[in-house]
Amino acid sequence: MLDRMKHALKSSIETSDHERFNLLIKDMYPIDIADFLSVHSDQILITFLKYTSPDLHAKVLEQANEKLQLRMIKFLDYSEVIHLFSQMSNDDVVDTLGHLPIGLRKNIINEIKEDERTSVEQLLGYSKDSAGGIMTTEFIALNRNLTISEALDKIREIGPDTEVIELIFILNNNHELVGTADLRDILSSDTNTLLSSITNETILTVYPEMDQEKVAWLVSKYDLKAIAVVNSDNKLLGIITVDDIIDVIVQEQSEDLLRLGGIGGQLKSDGTVFYYVQRRIPWLLINLGTAFLAAFTVTLFEDVISQVVALASSMSIVTGMGGNAGNQTLSVTVRSIALGELDLKKHWKKVFKEVMIGILQGAIVGSLAGIILHFKVGNPMIGLIIFLAMIGNMAVASIFGFMVPLILKRFNFDPALGSSIFLTAATDVLGFFFFLGLASLFLPWLV
Amino acid sequence: MLDRMKHALKSSIETSDHERFNLLIKDMYPIDIADFLSVHSDQILITFLKYTSPDLHAKVLEQANEKLQLRMIKFLDYSEVIHLFSQMSNDDVVDTLGHLPIGLRKNIINEIKEDERTSVEQLLGYSKDSAGGIMTTEFIALNRNLTISEALDKIREIGPDTEVIELIFILNNNHELVGTADLRDILSSDTNTLLSSITNETILTVYPEMDQEKVAWLVSKYDLKAIAVVNSDNKLLGIITVDDIIDVIVQEQSEDLLRLGGIGGQLKSDGTVFYYVQRRIPWLLINLGTAFLAAFTVTLFEDVISQVVALASSMSIVTGMGGNAGNQTLSVTVRSIALGELDLKKHWKKVFKEVMIGILQGAIVGSLAGIILHFKVGNPMIGLIIFLAMIGNMAVASIFGFMVPLILKRFNFDPALGSSIFLTAATDVLGFFFFLGLASLFLPWLV
Structure with a gap:
């Protein structure tokens, strides 16, 4: 809806210009009216309810968000709420009921006509995310x-x-x-x-x-x-x-x-700072654990790093590249699973193809990184080490990027749920291990 | 379609049991037939075309992938192809034509009846991803x-x-x-x-x-x-x-x-290893550049690291956490943009809220990391440093996770395109800079 129209509507309510108000509202979609009401005061909501038909109330209620639904029902009396519900489709009635406090919900259900009540109660019995939860009983x-x-x-x-x-x-x-x-x-x-x-x-x-x-x-x-x-x-x-x-x-x-980013399920779009932090912090804490695991891997090689300090800056190239390459594989895999193209039982052999892709990518990017590093540090051996570590870590990235979502799905978790965090845990730990491990093997040629 | 059914269908073709074949095919959906034909030999395709009606051919052609469409058209003569097209809806005809070699396409268009040709040619004129490209002219x-x-x-x-x-x-x-x-x-x-x-x-x-x-x-x-x-x-x-x-x-x-993972646009599901590597390598090369930038930041502080080697293992905690936290913000932002809820001009001020979220998250996770590190390394100062660096880097993660997709969109790029790579570039470079910079400031208390 245009901002101009919103202003016109608001001023028509404020100046009690009901003729203009009705003219404006006639051409508006229920969802736009709901959007408008949800950001305006109770006073405006009350005026809207007073001067418009129950038929329109029902349409707006269907489109309203949880907060607005509660506000609308607060300002209507029981009999009108029941009447509204009788004009809405059953699945929308059930959605709306689901948002109401349990006491209010029960009272309203008791008021619904007996034949409709049965089907509403039946619909309320199904899980919100199941076929039963989203179906409607209004068919021919x-x-x-x-x-x-x-x-x-x-x-x-x-x-x-x-x-x-x-x-x-x-x-x-x-x-x-x-x-x-x-x-x-x-x-x-x-x-x-x-x-x-x-x-x-x-x-x-x-x-x-x-x-x-x-x-x-x-x-x-x-x-x-x-x-x-x-x-x-x-x-x-x-x-x-x-x-x-x-x-x-x-x-x-x-x-x-x-979920890929490590935020569970649905997210309100108008939450407070604390709401968002609360939703994100669990995965960040898991991530903190994996980050310490990666740091611990580095600790194992502190001795080597203290002898060749250039390793400290180069090691993050291996892990950073591994993480991003793995995320590429991950996004392709999550997408294929969502499109119904991938299944662990049928397609696990495809992991070998992914590994080939990883090795080839690692060889291309690794040889480039090796040449640059050779000239930067002035030692061909460090170039060789990053070349080999990159191939190894890209293969790891492919395996985890492909298998983590499939395995999550196999155990009935959402394939995207936090997969990125498991993946980067693997590419960080193993990336450091490959690079620093090779460095400690070739240490005599590095110092 | 059940595997059992596919086997029955295949054997009915191989044994020329046309009665059974027709019985089976009658209950199948065109998309399932297309799936079946696309993984079987030309011989089976030819038998299918021979014993089924043009009406069914048209339905299967609509559902077929590019490869199967070409194979089907190869085995039919012109007049039948034209006849098939006349039974398909215009937008599907246009999709199919789009997959044909340009010479063949022109020949077929010339054969189409004049009144239909006009609307087909008109539809072919619109961009594939525009309203004109996906609309159909079959309406009442x-x-x-x-x-x-x-x-x-x-x-x-x-x-x-x-x-x-x-x-x-x-x-x-x-x-x-x-x-x-x-x-x-x-x-x-x-x-x-x-x-x-x-x-x-x-x-x-x-x-x-x-x-x-x-x-x-x-x-x-x-x-x-x-x-x-x-x-x-x-x-x-x-x-x-x-x-x-x-x-x-x-x-x-x-x-x-x-795109979030850094793979442009559409992706075939049956490409070769080289095809996939080709699609992924451009972003990996950009990533290599940013990885060297991050490595260069570390190089600036090699002196500090050589004095306190424990920094080498801890620094990756700051960057790893920053990357994942930023990806959380990124996925929320890309989603909100796709749902039409976010726009740079209207909502850039929300970045302040994001920064608050980042700082709060950084404080929670950073204080935990600080305490653990203090006990691990035996120096409270390194705990304080990671606490501060984590707050700073989480704020950066929030800013980039929120602004990168909005800015990409502002300049008419896809908001998801490679944003993850730009983001981790920022959290890596600045994460290292914050952590090692603070360490060099507090160096006297660390050694």
């Missing part, structure tokens, strides 16, 4: 023995309350899911045809327990508009639509980015 | 003066060739885009009503030149099913559907991951 499911004209009547009736109408789910007489029908085919078929004759029986389904990332991967791979969630009896529990999948992908991928 | 646009029953007739007729039918685009008499209509409303309205009465005039549009990442961000923020691409006269050129947006988001975000 029709018996395959209906005729096209009967089907169209049902679609006209149920359509307005559903998230998708292009895809109609088809059930048999046992209420089991047997396929889907495309609304295009329904519209263009003869009115007496049976739905069963245009049912596409190739259908992908998921169980409610499936992780949302896996679901997102399926929908994206098969270009689906929606995917069906069924129980073990093949009864349709809900559907997950492609726009919910986008949210999952954005959330999961940004979590991957954060 | 109707004049607002049509009645519902006339509209439904048109939808029945055009529907099967379009990517979205839930959303109908509404034009005025000048063929300008004025809004959208929801198919739900069309289905439930009286047949004599005019489309204009159910047109929603709040509509977001983009120009064909807009970067695909920006488009994806809009569609995801506003939960759109499709977004309209218009020219400066507000004429509708095409639409971008939500499933194409998913591809964009997956592609852009995985590119961010790769």
